[in-house]
Amino acid sequence: MTTSRKIGPWRRWAGIAQAAIFVGLPFVRIRGESALRFDVGSLQLHVLGATLWMDEFFVLLLGLLASTFLFLLVTFVWGRIWCGWSCPQTVLGDLTRSLADERARKRPRPGKLALGWSGLLLVSVVFSAATLWYFVPPGEFLADLAAGRLGPVLGWSWAVLGVTLFLDLAFVGGRFCATTCPYAKLQGVLFDQATLVVAYDARRDAECIDCQACVRVCPTGIDIRDGLQAECIACAQCVDACLPILGKKGKPSLVGYFFGAPGERPRLLRPVVVALGVASLLAVSGTVVASVQAGRASLDLTAAFASRFQPRLAPDGRVVNAYELALENRGRRSVDLQFSLRPAVGQATVSPERITLAPGEHRRVLLVASAAGLGPGPVVQAELVARQPGGDTVRAQVPMFLPRTP
Ligand code: SF4
Ligand code: SF4
Structure with a gap:
């Protein structure tokens, strides 16, 4: 599907919404407890008002099974939509993009550079703390922090998470997806001929002016014109980069989202998709029933x-x-x-x-x-x-x- 509208703004809003949910969810309280938190002290898992005890963690195993089926289903149908739209690496990378953009300039402007580093530091501090709030109530964490009695376990955990996140966003970025991410390595076996991918429409090859705009914006440093590659995280930044170039000729982008190869008819209802859909439905229903049963006994x-x-x-x-x-x-x-x-x-x-x-x-x-x-x-x-x-x-x-x- 070629496009004449930018995808970036949609991705940015989706990223902001996900980041807000990640930071805000621990503050949401249902029946007196965090909406989602694993309490390390009592080994209880609080999920949307229900409390699971250690001997009820079979519900969690059912939930993991359901998540696995859903993950396979989503990957078979929508490819690397998780990588391009939801993965924390991508979302936080987008939120701190101004720093990367400034550093990429031949002569970075000191003021903008300082602003970029400060933004990156702030994001690292807040998101590493938010990760801990899924284990310690955020109110307790902030009160202890204000009183200067956070304790060595929380203090060191926060510091290690924060420094790791800072270094990752500042110096690794999209290279993590291309070289280290295990999910990226799985892609080869989870794709079939009809999966949604970002692809270059080679049928219109004559329209490409070889401006390299699509290559320059790619966070994993690949050239999508060489065909589908394992490094591609389907972020569609190359789609948006090509838009204004071809737009001058009144044409849509040469790169776009396609189910299968450009020009092929989308085939959503494939046997593997139907089988995974049924398995996901059964596993999700089983998880809901089991958690209701488990949550009932007081x-x-x-x-x-x-x-x-x-x-x-x-x-x-x-x-x-x-x-x-x-x-x-x-x-x-x-x-x-x-x-x-x-x-x-x-x-x-x-x-x-x-x-x-x-x-x-x-x-x-x-x-x-x-x-x-x-x-x-x-x-x-x-x-x-x-x-x-x-x-x-x-x-x-x-x-x-x-x-x-x-
Ligand atoms: S090729 Fe395009 S969609 Fe794939 S990672 Fe690079 S910019 Fe993102
Ligand atoms: S941005 Fe478009 S025109 Fe430029 S090189 Fe890439 S595909 Fe070709």
């Missing part, structure tokens, strides 16, 4: 027979067993819990009968149960119930052993 209970406490008979003839309980309050409020034990036959009482768990508290409890009327034994199944008045009730199956009589 209380976790595991119960096991306490082997260090031998079953015994009390003086009044009641059978006494004990259980190790592991309880976790996954909510943001403290909860009062009432325990009860229901054997298949007979009745039982438990001690303690109640406990209170603070928000996020994980506690181990030794629960002693005494029962009467269990029958001849040697074992009776029982249901242990932890009830939260007005809230969740969780249950676990446990055995009640009758002690051997001498």
Whole structure:
């Protein structure tokens, strides 16, 4: 598809929007927590109001599977759209382009150069801090920074990230895409004959005046007229560079976005695309269902027979067993819990009968149960119930052993 309109402004706005979302998202709070943050202290992942605990990270694996299918689907259909429009390397490179442009001049102007370096420094400082805000609440980070008590772990992490980003943007830039990026190396196997690419329309070769404008603007330093190359990140800067040259002749750019080779009919519904579309849909639906299920439980209970406490008979003839309980309050409020034990036959009482768990508290409890009327034994199944008045009730199956009589 040849174009007579510039693509650069659209890319710039898309880049600004993505940068704003990246910096702003940690400040968005849903149900009292960051919209997206992995809390290192409690090993909890907060996603759009839901909280995933370590033992629910299978949801994350499902999410990774869904992302992989979506990534393959997007690459098969739209090629390196991620590289050219969304990759942080490209987006931040575009935001700091004024410095690169000034340095490329034969005689860089000192004032503009100083402004460019300052802008680059600011971008490095802000974006490296924003990366940390996906692990530490930004309010806490900024308050600690203002009070001068950021701590060595956060301070060093910020410094290392900031310096790496600064050096990358200042001295590596698009060369990273051409030489190091693993995603770029994958492209060869993820493209087919109908994938969207930036291409030179060789059918109009006679119109090219060999002005080299498309080569000069290319961040990876290639000549798109030589055909599709692994280094091309589909940023379309060569498209915009050719526009004013051919525009003088009233013609569209010689370079453009094409599904497959210039002149071919776009073929969107290919078997591989349909298969990846179905797989993505299933994986995304599975992730949504699993995260809703995981987010629903606010209380976790595991119960096991306490082997260090031998079953015994009390003086009044009641059978006494004990259980190790592991309880976790996954909510943001403290909860009062009432325990009860229901054997298949007979009745039982438990001690303690109640406990209170603070928000996020994980506690181990030794629960002693005494029962009467269990029958001849040697074992009776029982249901242990932890009830939260007005809230969740969780249950676990446990055995009640009758002690051997001498
Ligand atoms: S060839 Fe064009 S689209 Fe490809 S990287 Fe260079 S400027 Fe960007
Ligand atoms: S900018 Fe256009 S006219 Fe100039 S060399 Fe590139 S393709 Fe040819």
